[in-house]
Amino acid sequence: MTPPVRVVGAGAVSARGKSLAEARNRPASDRTFAGPAGARAAYPSSFDSRRDLPGVPGARRLGRQTGMALAAALEAIASRAPLPEETALVLGTAHGAVAETVAFLDSARGENARYASPTAFSGSLHASMAAPIGRTLGIRGPMLVVSDGDHSFETALFAAIQMLRAGEAPLVLVGACDAYHPMTREALDNFGAISTSSQAIDAAMLRTERGMHLGEGAGFLLLAPDTTDGSPCDGVGVAQVDRVAAWRRDRARGMRILALADGTTRSARLHTAARQAHRSDWPSDAQITHPAANLGAFGSLSAVACADEADRRLRDLGPDVGTDSDTGDDAGDAPTIVLNVGEERVTSVVFTGRGTHPTGAPE
Amino acid sequence: MSGPRPEIGGVGIVSVCGRGVAAALACLRDGGAPPGAPRSIASGLEPTPPVFEVPDDVFTAASETLPAGRGRRSQRIATLAAVDAFAALPRDVPAERIGVVVGTTVTGIRAAEDWIDARAADTRAADTPSQRNRPALRHVPLQALPRSLARRLGCAGPAYSVSTACTSGTQAIATAAGLIDSGRCDVVLAGGVDSLARLTYHGFASLGLLAPSRCTPFARDRAGLNLGEGAAFVLLGRPGTFDAPLARLAGWGSTADAHHATAPRPDGSGVRRALCVALNRAECAPSDVDWVHAHGTGTPTNDAVEAAAICGAFPDGVPVSSTKHVFGHTLAAAGAIATVVAVAARSASYIPGNALIRTPDPAIELDVVPPEGVHAPVETVVVNSLGFGGTNCVLVIDGGSR
Numbered sequence: 001m002t003p004p005v006r007v008v009g010a011g012a013v014s015a016r017g018k019s020l021a022e023a024r025n026r027p028a029s030d031r032t033f034a035g036p037a038g039a040r041a042a043y044p045s046s047f048d049s050r051r052d053l054p055g056v057p058g059a060r061r062l063g064r065q066t067g068m069a070l071a072a073a074l075e076a077i078a079s080r081a082p083l084p085e086e087t088a089l090v091l092g093t094a095h096g097a098v099a100e101t102v103a104f105l106d107s108a109r110g111e112n113a114r115y116a117s118p119t120a121f122s123g124s125l126h127a128s129m130a131a132p133i134g135r136t137l138g139i140r141g142p143m144l145v146v147s148d149g150d151h152s153f154e155t156a157l158f159a160a161i162q163m164l165r166a167g168e169a170p171l172v173l174v175g176a177c178d179a180y181h182p183m184t185r186e187a188l189d190n191f192g193a194i195s196t197s198s199q200a201i202d203a204a205m206l207r208t209e210r211g212m213h214l215g216e217g218a219g220f221l222l223l224a225p226d227t228t229d230g231s232p233c234d235g236v237g238v239a240q241v242d243r244v245a246a247w248r249r250d251r252a253r254g255m256r257i258l259a260l261a262d263g264t265t266r267s268a269r270l271h272t273a274a275r276q277a278h279r280s281d282w283p284s285d286a287q288i289t290h291p292a293a294n295l296g297a298f299g300s301l302s303a304v305a306c307a308d309e310a311d312r313r314l315r316d317l318g319p320d321v322g323t324d325s326d327t328g329d330d331a332g333d334a335p336t337i338v339l340n341v342g343e344e345r346v347t348s349v350v351f352t353g354r355g356t357h358p359t360g361a362p363e
Numbered sequence: 364m365s366g367p368r369p370e371i372g373g374v375g376i377v378s379v380c381g382r383g384v385a386a387a388l389a390c391l392r393d394g395g396a397p398p399g400a401p402r403s404i405a406s407g408l409e410p411t412p413p414v415f416e417v418p419d420d421v422f423t424a425a426s427e428t429l430p431a432g433r434g435r436r437s438q439r440i441a442t443l444a445a446v447d448a449f450a451a452l453p454r455d456v457p458a459e460r461i462g463v464v465v466g467t468t469v470t471g472i473r474a475a476e477d478w479i480d481a482r483a484a485d486t487r488a489a490d491t492p493s494q495r496n497r498p499a500l501r502h503v504p505l506q507a508l509p510r511s512l513a514r515r516l517g518c519a520g521p522a523y524s525v526s527t528a529c530t531s532g533t534q535a536i537a538t539a540a541g542l543i544d545s546g547r548c549d550v551v552l553a554g555g556v557d558s559l560a561r562l563t564y565h566g567f568a569s570l571g572l573l574a575p576s577r578c579t580p581f582a583r584d585r586a587g588l589n590l591g592e593g594a595a596f597v598l599l600g601r602p603g604t605f606d607a608p609l610a611r612l613a614g615w616g617s618t619a620d621a622h623h624a625t626a627p628r629p630d631g632s633g634v635r636r637a638l639c640v641a642l643n644r645a646e647c648a649p650s651d652v653d654w655v656h657a658h659g660t661g662t663p664t665n666d667a668v669e670a671a672a673i674c675g676a677f678p679d680g681v682p683v684s685s686t687k688h689v690f691g692h693t694l695a696a697a698g699a700i701a702t703v704v705a706v707a708a709r710s711a712s713y714i715p716g717n718a719l720i721r722t723p724d725p726a727i728e729l730d731v732v733p734p735e736g737v738h739a740p741v742e743t744v745v746v747n748s749l750g751f752g753g754t755n756c757v758l759v760i761d762g763g764s765r
Contacts, residue, residue, distance in 0.1 A: 095504065101562065104565075105561070108561065111407070121567075122624045126468070126526035126528075131621075131624055135753075138621060140619050140621045141617075143752075145525065145527050146524065147506050147525075147526055148506050149506045162542075162545045168617075187500050187503070
């Protein structure tokens with residue numbers, strides 16, 4: 001298990017809202033379920049770069065994916081802005097800039113090659129999402145973009161944690177973003193991964209063989225080094241592990257598990273296998289929720305789920321955190337595990353309440 | 364730096380020069396063949412900007428079974444380079460301790476290009492080209508390539524792509540060093556690959572960056588870059604992994620310009636900071652560096668900015684050359700190819716030369732290595748890379764004597 005670092009800010013854009021604040025004010029029963037009527041439906045967000053990035057220079061020229069990522073990043077850094085120039089940026093994406101890539105290839109087809117769009121080309125690269133974020137926030141530290149399918153956020157998070165611990169940057173802004181595009185849906189549909197059901201995703205569907213409803217979104221965390229000198233800690237701890245941690249049962253009462261099943265046959269079966277394999281690690285009163293039920297399935301789902309969880313914990317931190325009156329035994333300290341079951345492996349992100357290494361740590 | 368610097372135990376390279384370090388060095392010594400019209404993609408442009416393309420006999424001569432299909436050219440190129448680098452793996456490294464990090468920008472894009480074109484042309488008939496192209500779509504996502512390499516080579520550790528445009532290769536190597544430093548891996552196969560694709564060929568043409576003939580980095584009349592294709596990998600391991608390491612990754616530095624979508628910061632401050640960070644991490648003074656393997660694309664802006672940064676970081680001067688007149692600009696593979704050439708230069712005691720500069724640029728005050736190169740001991744090499752979006756990544760390669 002990687003030693004934890006502190007999360008000091010979080011932001012997200014998704015079908016639930018254009019910010020975490022907006023998502024909090026939306027009833028859980030309210031599900032956006034748009035796109036083509038009936039089958040092949042999706043969970044898009046209502047994000048529009050021109051409208052939803054007021055005051056951001058050049059926002060009208062940003063694609064939806066970059067715009068969502070920037071909006072989530074701005075929310076994540078709000079309490080710490082302006083950031084030090086040496087801040088690092090690590091971004092994950094499963095599919096990259098699909099809209100810009102398609103637009104450029106369409107502009108360059110056949111005899112139109114000499115009229116190809118330079119703007120679409122420069123926006124089609126994976127790194128093109130990160131550059132506007134760095135420019136808007138004025139950060140010039142290390143900038144990294146990784147692509148690891150459904151684990152792109154976890155891979156970005158691991159790299160971000162390593163950067164912090166190696167002293168490469170004082171803060172790291174880490175996130176992931178994937179936008180819905182009809183071509184992505186069609187490509188996945190070629191492999192039978194898209195649900196043919198017109199019903200909204202529910203917990204039962206997530207464990208059956210009905211396929212996924214695509215969503216979209218961006219999630220970001222602002223990471224700071226963990227405190228080792230006993231000073232008050234103002235963030236929640238997060239670490240990424242390659243397997244679910246073996247928590248001591250008496251310290252894991254009330255554990256929350258965010259299970260990122262996407263509704264496909266593969267995911268349902270792997271989820272069952274993962275739960276059976278780790279059943280002895282989890283107390284029987286663990287609360288299991290399925291973020292995809294409200295967000296849809298997409299490559300950066302874990303980023304949005306992690307941002308939401310971090311935000312929940314940051315808002316729940318009381319004034320006594322890190323002081324003598326804080327015994328650290330609060331039931332609210334129970335860890336949350338964001339469990340991501342992918343095609344070839346399972347990754348998990350573990351949240352703790354105090355930003356310090358949890359007692360009863362994994363063996 | 365929080366830990367010992369990793370060793371480089373193996374290298375592999377595939378380029379227009381062919382397969383292997385010896386072929387690459389031979390090209391560097393004799394200047395290599397000039398670029399030509401693309402064969403594996405349809406240019407669609409007149410006049411046709413020339414490119415450096417991997418020759419077909421590289422694949423036909425290979426004894427390895429290679430991925431088939433038009434859309435898997437990047438995988439074929441990467442596989443050959445990766446296999447060569449991976450041959451240096453010691454026997455006792457557990458599979459789950461071996462990672463694969465690949466820098467790439469357009470791997471798999473050919474399959475997407477073909478599918479998107481077919482969709483634009485066909486109807487909803489069941490057995491149409493778009494339906495027949497379906498299996499190739501599995502190889503479109505960037506993570507397909509590292510996972511494919513990991514399966515082939517028996518690596519069970521992290522396997523993912525880094526995509527930061529033209530710094531992808533160096534960033535992948537630097538990221539791999541982080542995996543070793545964190546304790547997650549003992550060995551990492553890291554490098555970069557890109558093959559020719561219409562996306563990048565027409566994209567760079569749309570930006571007016573393709574040269575009409577062979578590129579001349581740092582020359583006054585430089586007219587742009589030549590696209591190339593290729594792959595290069597290094598096998599990194601924690602100190603003591605290899606019986607006879609080829610070199611050491613002594614330091615690295617990564618920065619962002621936060622300036623423009625495609626152009627670097629004009630004052631070169633981002634590149635200069637990356638150089639300084641890398642040298643500091645390597646505990647290396649500028650005077651200890653024997654050669655700077657420049658990014659040197661041959662475009663007016665890149666070369667001027669990079670030259671300013673090098674002059675700022677090396678106030679007493681340092682031999683500088685770009686090798687893109689031999690390999691072309693291989694995008695994500697560029698930094699990895701430059702790193703493998705740096706390792707080879709140390710072994711061969713040979714500093715490759717820059718393209719012939721007939722008209723020096725008075726604004727570029729570099730000690731440019733002449734085209735024939737210089738035969739001299741090479742201990743420490745700096746590898747520069749700059750990328751779209753303002754990413755900068757610098758590696759320092761040495762022998763580990765410091």
